């Protein structure tokens with residue numbers, strides 16, 4: 085038997101911009117154990133809820149992570165709304181879905197670019213990010229910000245999207261879709277890409293369930309779980325929603341699920357834009373959450389289910405705010421997938437899981 | 447031939463306008479509604495301090511005695527809460543960014559004294575007492591006028 089060596093991976097690593105550290109125990113070229121370590125970007129944002137009132141905390145929540153920024157502000161606002169029994173106007177719910185799905189498209193395109201960069205396909209990386217830039221331009225035109233949108237408030241949204249902006253969004257998305265089909269074709273059918281993804285980092289359906297995996301990571305192992313299917317908020321207005329799954333459970337399946345989800349999100353945005361009702365975009369919210377009142381909420385972030393919990397104490401400051409983010413759910417699965425893989429595949433496996441450490445550490 | 451699938455798109459890019467701009471020679475026009483920086487109409491401000499209390503990052507300081515309104519732009523996160531909260535609608539978000547600076551500084555604005563309104567009609571409450579000459583009887587600079595509590599003609 086060969087001697088085990090420990091190779092440190094991260095927290096600064098060329099393929100992974102996230103501050104994740106792994107101690108990889110390798111024998112020859114095979115990883116026998118991966119020991120993760122996080123805690124490099126902990127900011128104590130949940131604690132800040134004690135010094136920022138429930139309206140101000142939205143702007144803290146959306147700074148948990150740059151890519152899921154809109155999702156966190158939405159998840160937090162929905163939790164406080166259910167804590168206080170606030171009914172959000174229909175138009176605001178539609179607008180929230182449109183921005184949230186645009187965030188998913190931008191997150192997945194960013195991820196596809198990073199994956200392409202990791203296996204050295206630079207032109208594919210550039211094309212993915214070129215398309216992503218158009219989504220950021222939509223954000224800039226409709227909300228005034230490119231990454232941090234600050235557009236959600238407790239009781240609705242702060243800005244409306246008018247008819248001409250909506251037409252522009254649809255027009256831009258159609259342009260993106262055209263180019264995106266070619267990118268997807270390469271991602272899913274190109275031999276050099278498939279060499280790096282097919283059969284690599286396999287995890288079975290049973291293990292995915294046992295390890296409580298969520299998001300595209302779980303759906304690639306045929307776990308048909310996507311919070312959007314519960315029809316919370318504007319998602320209840322969709323004519324049909326089915327989680328997109330794959331059965332292979334390997335890196336290829338994870339790439340496939342995310343690739344298809346981009347098209348699914350574009351279809352959702354188009355449906356929402358066609359059906360959006362006229363009306364108010366926010367209701368005034370007065371008062372404070374009652375002492376001891378509790379609320380929980382789940383939201384499908386680009387990386388999977390995110391759980392929010394809030395407890396009031398009778399003042400405008402919340403007593404407790406807690407988030408359980410998709411990556412903290414997926415770390416156990418990631419460690420399990422890494423065991424037994426080739427050292428050269430470690431970066432590909434970690435990237436296809438798409439960990440977001442800023443969310444995890446808050 | 448998916449191996450060369452991307453080639454067409456990449457090759458086509460050679461004959462298209464570049465996606466990127468030659469910054470700083472070229473800049474992108476700022477869309478309407480861009481969150482650039484906060485501007486204040488000093489003439490309308492009543493120094494009520496609501497913006498200061500609303501700001502999530504304590505970027506605004508309002509001093510009633512000094513009649514100043516200050517903003518630390520390095521602390522401001524462009525959330526727009528103050529713009530929405532201001533009762534006089536004197537704050538707005540200008541769609542241009544402030545220029546970079548090597549020093550942290552605070553922008554300070556002095557708020558001019560309000561002009562006293564012309565003498566009101568005879569027989570009105572305000573004309574009979576000097577107490578409310580500068581304000582409507584029920585409001586003084588956004589705060590409840592405590593002097594009014596003991597006014598003999600108040601309906602009780």
Ligand code: SF4
Nearest residue numbers: 491492494495497532
């Ligand atoms: S809220 Fe408006 S009126 Fe009041 S101090 Fe601020 S800027 Fe002035």
Ligand code: SF4
Nearest residue numbers: 501522523525526528
């Ligand atoms: S925009 Fe937000 S952060 Fe900036 S001064 Fe106004 S309230 Fe404060």
